[in-house]
Every structure is written in structure tokens, then in C-alpha cells.
Amino acid sequence: MYCFDTKIRVRYGETDRMGYLYYGNYPEYFEVARTEMIRTLGMNYREMEDQGIILPVRSLYIDYQQPALYDEVLVVRSCLKSMPEVKLDIDYEILNERNLLLCRGNTVLVFVDAKTRKLRRAPEFFLEAVRAYF
């Protein structure tokens, strides 16, 4: 398993009239967190796309437990659960400044050839980069 913590401050425009972080903004927080996690592995999501590999999301799950509030600095923990042979299976937790668990989540992304739009295996450099953790 490989985990990484990213900090994100809740923007005003991301709140809703309940005064909470809108439930629809959590997937973007997950995106930011996994992008940073991948960066710490020495890879770059943008470069991967430039090389013709895209990573569409296949499934998303979020279990909302406590609201996130405006201007709070949240910790978004993302954990790569297994060797990403054909998919990226990532678990998330969001904690607030008082270390309270706000939500758990999961996304599954697949490797797709940008031209053919067909499924493919993870590129070798990607597998190489994460091998040490599994």
C-alpha cells in the first residue's frame, strides 16, 4: 500500500447554502489528492496524458460522515491499494483540522489509450515506480 496526505483549504465557492462543502466537490478533492500522490511517486499525470494514456474514472464511492466547513484546511489521504496493473484502485479519507474523520471514499480509474480509447495495461514506468510498495 502507498499513502499520501494532501492539504486542501475549502474555498468559498465550494460551499453551499447549508454552509458546508458541497457534496459534489469531494470528487475534485480526491482528484487533487491522487494527482499529488502520483507526483510523489515520481510520475506526472499530465505527462502521462501527453504520452497518449488517459485515466478515466470508472467508479466513485463516498461515505459522508461529517460536514467540511468553509476555510478549513482538510487533509485528504489517498492510498493506492494494490499494484495498478490495469486499474488504479484508490481509497480516500478526509480529516479536518481537529483530526475528525469527515468522509471515506474510493475511486477506480482505468488506463486507456487516448487514440483508440481502448483499455490497456499500465505503462511499464508506472509499474516500476510503485513496485517497491507492494
Added chain:
Amino acid sequence: MYCFDTKIRVRYGETDRMGYLYYGNYPEYFEVARTEMIRTLGMNYREMEDQGIILPVRSLYIDYQQPALYDEVLVVRSCLKSMPEVKLDIDYEILNERNLLLCRGNTVLVFVDAKTRKLRRAPEFFLEAVRAYF
């Protein structure tokens, strides 16, 4: 069961650099669809909030199958699955103009007292409105 179809056209700002509807925008489409579903039952989500009942989302699930494209008019089908005694359990399907299934989803919302922020039962007028369908 009670189902309702809402049409939503994909906005430019909702697409991403893959050219697809960004995965993080689907929850807002679900929100629009369930709001319209509730309206067809003779109720109004805004008025419910004005009466001191809020409906935070407790869980979200999305299974993405095909991408949604810019400017497409999507059908977002939302189905209330059971009597909403203490929660709203809603299934969703999104179909494109060629009737292709793009995704399936689910949200669970709970009834919360806006002042105390504690769980509560659905208001009687809400149960009354949906009783015929279950």
C-alpha cells in the same frame, strides 16, 4: 417506486481536457434530477429548507460506463426506491441522446433538523406525498 426523467445539457465549463463531462460534475446532475423529481411530487426542496429541514447527502455511488460529451442533452433518471421514512434512497441512470446508458448511481440523503443538526424523521407531508407510490 417513483421515477422521473430530467433533461440536462452538458455545459462547456463542465467538460474537462479529455473532452468529457468531468466525473466530479455527475453529483450535481443527480442533485438537479432529484430536485425535479421531488418537485413533481408536489414538494419543494427549498421550502423544506425554509421550514427547517435540511437533507445532507450521506453516501454517493457512481458507476461510470460511457463518457458524456459536450452539448449533449442527457436524460437523468432518478428513482425513489422506498418509503422515505428517515432517508431518501435514490437510484440514478444517465442516458445520452442515442439512449446509451452512460452511468448508474445512487445517493442516500437523511432528514436533519436545521437548528439542532440532528437526524429526524421525514415530515408527514413528505410521506403523504409519496405514499401512493409504495
Added chain:
Amino acid sequence: MYCFDTKIRVRYGETDRMGYLYYGNYPEYFEVARTEMIRTLGMNYREMEDQGIILPVRSLYIDYQQPALYDEVLVVRSCLKSMPEVKLDIDYEILNERNLLLCRGNTVLVFVDAKTRKLRRAPEFFLEAVRAYF
């Protein structure tokens, strides 16, 4: 001058903790309105992009006068002010259900060749479509 009115209902996720439509969501409403205006002229923004012409925004102005509220159906009026030889100069007004003026705005978009990313003149079919109005 050519004007067209588009109706947009304010989504929950578009509000902020003031309970208003977040100021940063107005540009997307303008985008929806001008896309529909262009459609009524017999053209399609998506097809224009598919033909290699993109229309990036060069400037945006918004004068916010009254807040827009959750669930209100707004009228977004967009008016093409002059022959779009090299740019689309569009004025906007947003009115609420009681016909109260909420804001005025303006955007200027330019025609750009998608490959070279250089400025270009409007395509002839575009000029043809709007000529009757100027």
C-alpha cells in the same frame, strides 16, 4: 442587434454559504446563454469546434446588482451587439422571476484557429447567419 433569452434554474451546488448564487458561477450562465443564442441562429458551437475553430473568451465584465437565490428560474438575456467579423461582443442581463434585474455583463470572444492557435476572421457561414440582424 440580436437578442435571445435563456432560462436557467439555480442549482444547490451553485449557491454559497451566503445562500446566493456564487459570483463565480455567472460566467457559466453567460456561456449557456450565448450557446443557446448561437443555436437559435442555426449554428452550433460544438460543430464549429469540430471544424477547427475555437472561441476563447478575451474579456469578461459583470456588474452584480442583486443576488440570485437557490431554485429561482433566471432569465439570461444575451445580445450580440455588432457583426462578429473578428470577435463576438455580447451583452448580458440576468433577471429573476419577479423581473428584477440582477446583473449586467459583457463578454468578448475571438475566433481562433484550433491548430495554429492564431486569430482568424469569423467563418463565412457564421457571418451569413447573422447578417440579417445588422
Added chain:
Amino acid sequence: MYCFDTKIRVRYGETDRMGYLYYGNYPEYFEVARTEMIRTLGMNYREMEDQGIILPVRSLYIDYQQPALYDEVLVVRSCLKSMPEVKLDIDYEILNERNLLLCRGNTVLVFVDAKTRKLRRAPEFFLEAVRAYF
């Protein structure tokens, strides 16, 4: 004058199908930048709201010059131009990693009493905090 630089990385969900930061996401970047600027002055926008003062935006102007790209770390410079007696008049510039100017902008915010929703003067502690710079 008082200026402050905030860094913001462009998220995937903030790009559009042109591959650029969507024009409608710039206002939120301005919001983040001015919030951080106010924080460096020893104040806190959230606390101000909790004390019953809200700061709705009255006008927005953006002059887009070059596109911002996915994953770039942008510098958003915000400059408070004058003593904020009754309004916050702020200029912005966004620069990319190669120090290229991407856009200029301006917002005017006004101080409003959250209860009465009427205009009011800036609170004394706010004026005190910025006096040294004007």
C-alpha cells in the same frame, strides 16, 4: 497599496475541452487570492462573516491574455488599491510558471450587514489592519 502572491495549481476538473483553465474558474482563483491576502493582514474572512459582516462582490472584470494549462502552478497576485472604507477594490494578475502574464482582473466588494443586508462601512479593526499600507 498592499499586494500578496498566492500559488494555485490548476485542477483537472477546472480545465475544459480546449485543454485550458475554463474562463469561469478565474473568479474563484481571485477569491482564493484575496482571502489569503486578507489573512496575511491578520484578519480572517470567515470570522468577519461570523461577526455578521458579509462581503458580496459588486463587480468583476477579467482581461484574458494567455491560457492557463492543466497542472501549472499559477501565481495569483492581488493588490488592495486603496483604503477600504466602504468597499474592497482589488486588482489581480495571474502569471504562469515561466512568469508570463496570463490575465489581469479586478473585483469590487462591499461591506454588508448580514442581518439587514444593508451597506455599511468597513469594521474599525479592518481599517486599522490596513492603515499602514496607505
